[in-house]
Amino acid sequence: MIVKSLAAAALAFLPLAVQAQSTALPTDPAADWSVATSEHRVAVEGGKVWVRVNGTIGEGATPVIFIHGGPGGTHLGFGGLLSLADQRPVILYDQLDSGMSDHPEDPKNWRPERFVAELEAIRKELGIARWHVIGHSWGSALALEYAAAYPEHTASAVLSGTFISTPHWITGTNLLIRDLPDDVAAAIRACEGPKPPAAAICGPATAAFYAAYNGRPDRPAPSPAAIAYRTRYGGKGFNAKVYNAMWGPTEFRASGSLASYDATHLLSRIDGKRVMFVVGQYDEARLDTVQDFVALTPGAELAVVPGGSHAFIGERPDVAEAIYRDWMARIDAREASE
Template sequence: MAGLTHLLNFVQVWRGTTSDLNPDCMKRFLLFRRTLLLAVGLWVLGFAVQAQPSMKEGYINVPGGKVWYKVLGADKPGIPLLLLHGGPGSGSGSFEGFAALADERPVILYDQLGCGKSDRPDNPRLWTMERFVTELEQVVAALGYPKLHLLGHSWGATLATEYLLTQKPPGVVSVILSSPLLDTKLWVQDAERYIGQLPPTQQRAMRLYAATDEPSKQAYKEAVTLYNRQHLYRNGPMPPNPTFGTQVYETMWGPDEAQATGSLKSYSRAADLKKLTLPVLYLCGRYDEAAPATVAYFQKQTPNSQLVIFENASHKAYWEVPEEYFKTVRGFLRKQK
């Protein structure tokens, strides 16, 4: 009976339905109740932290509009990897395969202004190197990570290099320059060599980008398709890209991958690569329009760097040989602190 009486007293105290119990008993049980409630509260809070979403997305204000971003593996503990897409104007849609790396660290994609899911203002004056560097600065600031790895592909490697050289961001731990455009003169020289390997009819057709008659426009389109199948993406026809930023691309680069007529036509940072002192990984494909010999030249100018060439790939190695590509990137990132 005494045990039953104590149990009933416990219940009464817990429910707060009695006030005439022994004061010591009341004090002990109230302390027990507070302790238990605190423990339950901490458990719920811990569960909520553990259950934070693994993916988040949103928009960031930049000069000229808003840019869309997405973070994969947002709940992972590793230093985040920020991806800079090519083009200019290609968008980050082709980067979905980088989700393979989001099991260890956050992987951040964003569409630069003028393409993808970001605002696409009709204003050619916006498409300058300086504005894109400022845009990148504001994206990094809005994300708020104290440390980052950068990976830039093609024009994205150009943007990453400009950002590092001009802004010297202290939080960037390493950079991966994948199929980089770092000197337009060398890029075009390589393209001329590649064009010279096409059949004579296609060689002539590649020069018809300004033609207005339908036969010439069709011949030019077929020649560009052949060039791209050899040096841009070798696994078949390029997937459609309905949000491609044509105005950005043509303003800054030109009519196609091989011919530079825009504001980047005189671009070169080859002489400044010695100023990159952080760890640098260069990547390219054996048949890349960022030709292996040229990328090897860039790597030799860069103090703390290495180069990996993917033998069965061209410019889109992360699509063409994804297992090899992501294994290489993962290994490099794991070595950085």
């Protein structure tokens, strides 16, 4: 699901994370796209989260914050979108217990409402009145919950690689398994059963699922800048403990605290004209499922990334950037005219 998928895609792109070094920032952040204009440690329930900003708050267009997936993922998949800072401040962060943020690893913190409160704490700390919230996978659920709870601070909400309901997600992944070659589908079902076969069978079958729906073989190779970025900002990386506790062992089976999670009722509480869903053509989130979400959100838009899977931000970076850039520019223009 959720961001184990995004994290797995990021891991496929880049070498193993190393502990980030604490170094002084150069005077010209534009000289290196991996360098933040400012970095912050924001106090939240349970500890402090690491936040980076490219651009100056209060200058340029309405800021945007990108919300990573997981649970337990990191911001790394959004590194290539820092180019959006030529128009507006771009904010990336790692959720508590992930990446560069504190790792108390206290299960009491692993609640959707705490993750939403984390976003609001960041907004207050940075002094932002309104911002665009763009979530991917599990981050979509947080973007939706935030937009419903804080409409006065939400210029728009983008739900990418959309996870907002575990029952819908599990139904979707099972349909996707059915579409795989018969031998692969049979192997995955066996591996999800009470007596799974050996890893030599389960590993390749799971890899085939990811190659189809989350990290397609034609994705671009990592650039030197991306490799350098992960080296500097990888922190402690993906947190499997959080993922397993909140979600479960695989993309196909939810046994954690999110097993019955369903936020579709919130779609009727938000302003659909300020909502966009984005999925890859071959996304784990399944286009049919997301179209149902769009239908429940009057006025919402849907963008599909051709040739992209759940990892479309890394696979089709130019298309993803263009979609987000155009969407925010149109929302900003609408707000300016109101």
